[in-house]
Structure formats: C-alpha cells, structure tokens
Amino acid sequence: MTENRKVKAFVEESAILLQPNQIYWCDGSLAEATQLMEELVLQNKAIRLNQSLRPGCYLFRSDPSDVARVENRTFIASIDEKDAGPTNNWVHPDELKATMRQFFRGSMKGRTMYVIPFSMGPIGSHFSKIGIQITDSPYVVLNMRIMTRMGKSVLELLDQGSDFVPCLHSIGYPLNEGEMDPLWPCAPIEQKYISHFPEEKLIWSYGSGYGGNALLGKKCFSLRIASFIAKEEGWLAEHMLIIKVTNPLGRVKYFTGAFPSACGKTNLSMMVPSIPGWKVETIGDDIAWIKIGPDGRLYATNPEAGFFGVAPGTSVFSNPNAMKCIQKDTIFTNVALTDEGDVWWEGLTKSTPKHLIDWQGNDWNQASSSKAAHPNSRFTASIQNCPCISSNWEDTNGVPISAILFGGRRPDTIPLVLESTSWEHGVFLGSIMGSEMTAATISNEIGNVRRDPFAMKPFIGYHVCDYFNHWLSFTNRTKEELLPKIYMVNWFQKDQEGQFLWPGFGENARVLQWIFERCDQQVDTISTPIGKIPNPRDLNLDGLHISKNRFEQLFNIDPTSWKKEVTSIHNYYQSLGSTLPKVLKEQLEKLETYYT
Ligand code: OXD
Ligand code: MN
Numbered sequence: 011m012t013e014n015r016k017v018k019a020f021v022e023e024s025a026i027l028l029q030p031n032q033i034y035w036c037d038g039s040l041a042e043a044t045q046l047m048e049e050l051v052l053q054n055k056a057i058r059l060n061q062s063l064r065p066g067c068y069l070f071r072s073d074p075s076d077v078a079r080v081e082n083r084t085f086i087a088s089i090d091e092k093d094a095g096p097t098n099n100w101v102h103p104d105e106l107k108a109t110m111r112q113f114f115r116g117s118m119k120g121r122t123m124y125v126i127p128f129s130m131g132p133i134g135s136h137f138s139k140i141g142i143q144i145t146d147s148p149y150v151v152l153n154m155r156i157m158t159r160m161g162k163s164v165l166e167l168l169d170q171g172s173d174f175v176p177c178l179h180s181i182g183y184p185l186n187e188g189e190m191d192p193l194w195p196c197a198p199i200e201q202k203y204i205s206h207f208p209e210e211k212l213i214w215s216y217g218s219g220y221g222g223n224a225l226l227g228k229k230c231f232s233l234r235i236a237s238f239i240a241k242e243e244g245w246l247a248e249h250m251l252i253i254k255v256t257n258p259l260g261r262v263k264y265f266t267g268a269f270p271s272a273c274g275k276t277n278l279s280m281m282v283p284s285i286p287g288w289k290v291e292t293i294g295d296d297i298a299w300i301k302i303g304p305d306g307r308l309y310a311t312n313p314e315a316g317f318f319g320v321a322p323g324t325s326v327f328s329n330p331n332a333m334k335c336i337q338k339d340t341i342f343t344n345v346a347l348t349d350e351g352d353v354w355w356e357g358l359t360k361s362t363p364k365h366l367i368d369w370q371g372n373d374w375n376q377a378s379s380s381k382a383a384h385p386n387s388r389f390t391a392s393i394q395n396c397p398c399i400s401s402n403w404e405d406t407n408g409v410p411i412s413a414i415l416f417g418g419r420r421p422d423t424i425p426l427v428l429e430s431t432s433w434e435h436g437v438f439l440g441s442i443m444g445s446e447m448t449a450a451t452i453s454n455e456i457g458n459v460r461r462d463p464f465a466m467k468p469f470i471g472y473h474v475c476d477y478f479n480h481w482l483s484f485t486n487r488t489k490e491e492l493l494p495k496i497y498m499v500n501w502f503q504k505d506q507e508g509q510f511l512w513p514g515f516g517e518n519a520r521v522l523q524w525i526f527e528r529c530d531q532q533v534d535t536i537s538t539p540i541g542k543i544p545n546p547r548d549l550n551l552d553g554l555h556i557s558k559n560r561f562e563q564l565f566n567i568d569p570t571s572w573k574k575e576v577t578s579i580h581n582y583y584q585s586l587g588s589t590l591p592k593v594l595k596e597q598l599e600k601l602e603t604y605y606t
Contacts, residue, residue, distance in 0.1 A: 059347075
C-alpha cells in the first residue's frame, strides 16, 4: 500500500471496473514469489522441474492461441491518427477505451487483482521511470519480479510522490462461480488488445498473458511509451543490447546493437569471444535507454533486470553463458519436458531425446512431425544469474557508447560489416534495416524479408518519420565527433547451398575487434558506394579457417542485389509517406546514382 493519492485512485478505479475478488499489493519478496508459485503448482498451472537438476525452476505451458506478441492487435492510440504513422495500428483513444472498457468490465471476476509497482532502470538513477501494473495473472507477477525492480523499494519512491505510468492488464477470462479455470486462461485473438495512449502515457492490455503482450514493463513501457517520452525529452529508447568489450590490453569500450527480434541479441550480448585476450560482458540483451551525458557523449542503461530469451537454438555451443544463467531460478514457458523433469528444446543438444512431453503437454518422440518446443518458447532469468554480467550494469549514469551496431538476418546483399560515413548515413542505414521474419511475432510471412527500421518497427510509439528525424536531431544536440560510430553487420549471409558463410557466435568477436580498433583509429577502411568496409588485412582471422573465396563473398557488394535493394528501399520509403526526412531521401538518391 502507499499513501500516493494518484496510485490509490488508479487502483480503486481499476478495481471498480474489473471487479476482482480481492486486491493484492506485491512486495516483490522471495516469500511472496514462493507462495505464488506453490499455488500455481497446486493448480497444475506450473510444473516444478527436477530441483536437483534445475533448482528454483518451473515450466509453464500457454494456450496455443497465446504464444507470441500480437502485432496486428497492438495499437498506438494517439489523438491524431497522423501521429501514429504508417507503421502502427491506430484507433482513436476514445473509441478504443470505450471498446476496451466493455471487455475490462468485470474481467477479473473470481480472480485476484495484483498491484505491481515496478521501476524500469536502477532505483535512484536519473534514467529510471516507474510503472504500476495491475494484472490478474500470477504468472505475470512472477515474470515481472525477474524482469524489473519490483515491490517495496518502488512503493517507497511512490510514497515520496514519484510519478508513474499506469499499466492495466487483464488476461480477459473472468471466472464465474463454479466454473473451471483453464491452465492458461486468455481471450480469443480477436479480443486481444495491446493498447498504448502515448499522450496520456498509459497502457491498457487485454486478453493475452504472454511475453511482451503482458509483461508491460518491457515492450509496451520501455519501448513504445518510452520512445514517445524520449522524443519529448531529447533521449532515445531503443531495441538494443548493450555490451562492454575489453581488449587484451584492458582497454574498455561499450557498444549497443539493434537487431530485430530473434536475431541473436541475447547470444551477442553474452558472447564468449573466440579470439584470445578479448572479453565481452553483458549490460543488457534487449533494450537500451540512451541519453546525452554531461560530456556530450551518449550514455546507455538497460532498464530491465532480467532476460526474456528465446529458448530454441540456445545451447552450450551457441551461448554457454545463457545456459549457466538459466541453471537456477528460471521460469520456462512453452519448452518441452524430459522424462527426468528437465527442459529441452530444438538445438539444445546434438542428439534428440527419445521421449519428451511437448510444449502443449502431449507425448512426443523422434518420429513426431511437430516441434517439441514452440519456436518462440522462452526463459525468464534474472540478469544477476548471468556469469558474464558487467560490474557496470547498474551504473546510475549509464555507460558511454563508442559504437552502435545495426543488424538483421539477410541471406545476401548486406556485407559482414559496414561503417557509416557520417551520423546521417548511419541513420539511413538504421532506417533501411531489414530481416527475414522469425517466430517472435505471429505472422504468416516467416522467411520473407521485412523492413524493420532500427529493429523498432513494432515498438516506435509514434510516427516512424518523426522517429527518424529525432535520430537525425542528435547532431544538433551534441558535437557529431562525440556521437558513437554506426555500423551495419550481417552474420547471416548464405552461400548457394544455403550454408552460412560466416561461423557467427564467438567468431563475431573478430568484427567487434575491428570496430573497437576503428573507434581508436588504429585501422583504416575501404570506401564503397554503400559505406566503408574493412581493409582485409585488418580483420583478425587468426585461427579461423575460411577460404579466400568465402571471405571475399562476405564483403562482396553485388550490383544486381543492390539494384534490387535500392528499388526495395525506394518502395519502402514511399510507403512511409511524405514526411520522410529529406536527408534520408538524399542518401537514397546518392545510392541510386550507383545502382539503377
Ligand atoms: C522480445 C522480442 O521478446 O523482441 O524481446 O520479441
Ligand atoms: Mn526484443
């Protein structure tokens, strides 16, 4: 409880609308989490994993209709439609609220309404912002406890009068007297609404209990609402990892990286470099809040406190640090269960177990045609569990950024690494980012390339062209030479046979080394029409067996592919409307002089 009048009013008004059986204020303690989990185990909603193999770990299975973020049910309800722009679904806030109020009315009948006070960012940091999530999902409470700083310490800030973002959430499944509660109650897809009211800094989410739809501190607050606030206040809220890179001499630099969902941000953020003497430590794997510091440089902080990582593909080979991180006190969702009571997913082990219970609770064997774990199955683990966490991860002033990486899954066209020629050109590179579609969002376009500017397409809380302008404005806010260098990277090029050209994972450290050395102006570049690429002698290939031909392919700038790319960018830019910044059009025109 708190004496903060605005908080009390939010909770009281919500209770009148939602009509829960009871209200519970979360204190964020271990005792509270243990008790909630016990109740869920008793109700068969959570499965206690083998505690000698995975202490403190539990498995949840969601409803098959509720397995990923639902972008077509996600709304930016700005007052003026023009302000939401062409990349967002828009409904007028009054209309959306009226519709949603009908769904919310009585939606918590028979359930407990949990009040979750949470902070995005370290308590006491000037970066941090407070939210209060109201939810009827104890699964959400348990996940929010890992993903954010949650409970008593935040209530104390609210007592002192701190402001907050109200986040209203209901799974949309009221329980009438005597009615059976499903294992994963939620509303049908057409009744799901993930709504943002940017001008009011308000979030309403109805009908889903999964991931970014329901853990409202993550995408809804830290990206969609925060990006809107950031534009007003002159900073950036980005879909970026943050890493600390140390070279063999002990020199340190911090990089951020924007990659679309399920493109390996978690792997890169916890990478074990293959090159001797280099160290990568994690500060964040998904979101960065970036501000200009007193010295004019950009400083980043990770507003989250945990990882909500994609399980499939994670293994001791691809990400040994993540494997250690999820050894204890982890919530698994939609992975498979082994006969020993442990978890399993595709890509975890070289050989497949003979028998499993799949993510839907069915028997599964090697002859089964379906996947044992859902492609978007997840682990939720505290960042404190991470063996390669940087000691700077909670620095209240953030960490100074030397380079920003943009990347996506592109089987061709984009070279292994490309340096921008200026901040403006870097913003151009960010604006044209694209990636093959993955399973992190429900879509029938898996495999196609979609433009995902700055990896923020689903997360910009306002007009995409205003967002580009906001990025461009940073040269007016500080000296351009103080801004980070910008790179485009592509670990995912394939050869004619569909095999990856570059080994990726720990070998990506070779690219990080080149970027590090570029930041120190130790190496030069080769200019091309699309940007600057490494001089082949400067990329550290020691100990890596890669043929000359393959290496050349990694940096091949194929005019036919680039002609196609330029046409595709042109069409994409047209789809963004008439307010596209002129300087970006000019960047494209420059490229068109080479590739038409
Ligand atoms: C995520 C996503 O969960 O981007 O991080 O979908
Ligand atoms: Mn993400």
